[in-house]
Amino acid sequence: MTEPSVRRLTGADAADWQRLRLEALSTYPEAFLTTHDEAAAVPLDTVAERLDTGHSFGVFQDAALVGIGSLIPLAKAQTKHRAEIGAFFVQSAAQGSGAAAALMDAIAKGAGHIGVRQLELYVAASNTRAIAFYTRAGFREVGQIPNATLSNGHAETDLIMLRELT
Numbered sequence: 001m002t003e004p005s006v007r008r009l010t011g012a013d014a015a016d017w018q019r020l021r022l023e024a025l026s027t028y029p030e031a032f033l034t035t036h037d038e039a040a041a042v043p044l045d046t047v048a049e050r051l052d053t054g055h056s057f058g059v060f061q062d063a064a065l066v067g068i069g070s071l072i073p074l075a076k077a078q079t080k081h082r083a084e085i086g087a088f089f090v091q092s093a094a095q096g097s098g099a100a101a102a103l104m105d106a107i108a109k110g111a112g113h114i115g116v117r118q119l120e121l122y123v124a125a126s127n128t129r130a131i132a133f134y135t136r137a138g139f140r141e142v143g144q145i146p147n148a149t150l151s152n153g154h155a156e157t158d159l160i161m162l163r164e165l166t
C-alpha cells in the first residue's frame, strides 16, 4: 500500500465524497450528528457546490479515496480565527494506517493558510477510538454537551475538543 496522500476535494469529487459520507453514517451512526437519511437526501449538485465553495479534504491510498474531513470556518469578524472539523471519517480498512493522521495534518495546514488559529470539534463521549486519535493529534477536552443527540430514546454526551494552532 502506498503512503497516504491528501488533497482538497472539489465538485469533481462529489460522487466519491457522498459515497464515503454515506458509508460513514451507516457504519458509525452514533459518531455523527447527521443521519444517513438526511445525508442521502442531499442532491449531488448540492454536494458538488459545497465541495467547490468549502474546505473539504480527502485522503487517498493507492489512488482510492479512503477518508474525508471538512474544515468549517466560523465566518463572523470576531470568530474567523476559529473553525470546526466535521464529517471526519476513515474507512475501516484504512484505520490504524496513518491515513487519519495525514488527513488531520493537511486540514490543520489548510486551516493555517486561511488564517484559522483554533480547531474545534465535537465527539461522542463513547467514541474512545476517535477521542484517542484526536488527543494524539493535539486536541484536548474543554467541555461537554449532555444530551447532544437523542436517538431511539438514548441520550449521548458529546465532548468539545480544541486544538490551538501555533
Ligand SMILES: CC(C)(COP(=O)(O)OP(=O)(O)OC[C@H]1O[C@@H](n2cnc3c(N)ncnc32)[C@H](O)[C@@H]1OP(=O)(O)O)[C@@H](O)C(=O)NCCC(=O)NCCS
Pocket (backbone or CB within 6 Å): 024, 028, 031, 032, 088, 089, 090, 091, 094, 095, 096, 097, 098, 099, 100, 101, 122, 123, 124, 127, 128, 129, 130, 132, 133, 136
Ligand atoms: C476516528 C478515526 C478517524 C481515527 O482514525 P484511526 O485510523 O482509527 O486512528 P488511529 O488508529 O491512528 O488511532 C486510534 C487510537 O485508538 C486506539 N484504538 C484502536 N482500536 C481501538 C478501539 N477499538 N477502542 C478504543 N481505542 C482504540 C489506537 O490504539 C489509537 O490510540 P493511540 O493514539 O493511543 O495509539 C477512525 O477510527 C474513524 O473514522 N472512525 C469512525 C468514524 C468516527 O468515529 N469519526 C469521528 C467522528 S467525531
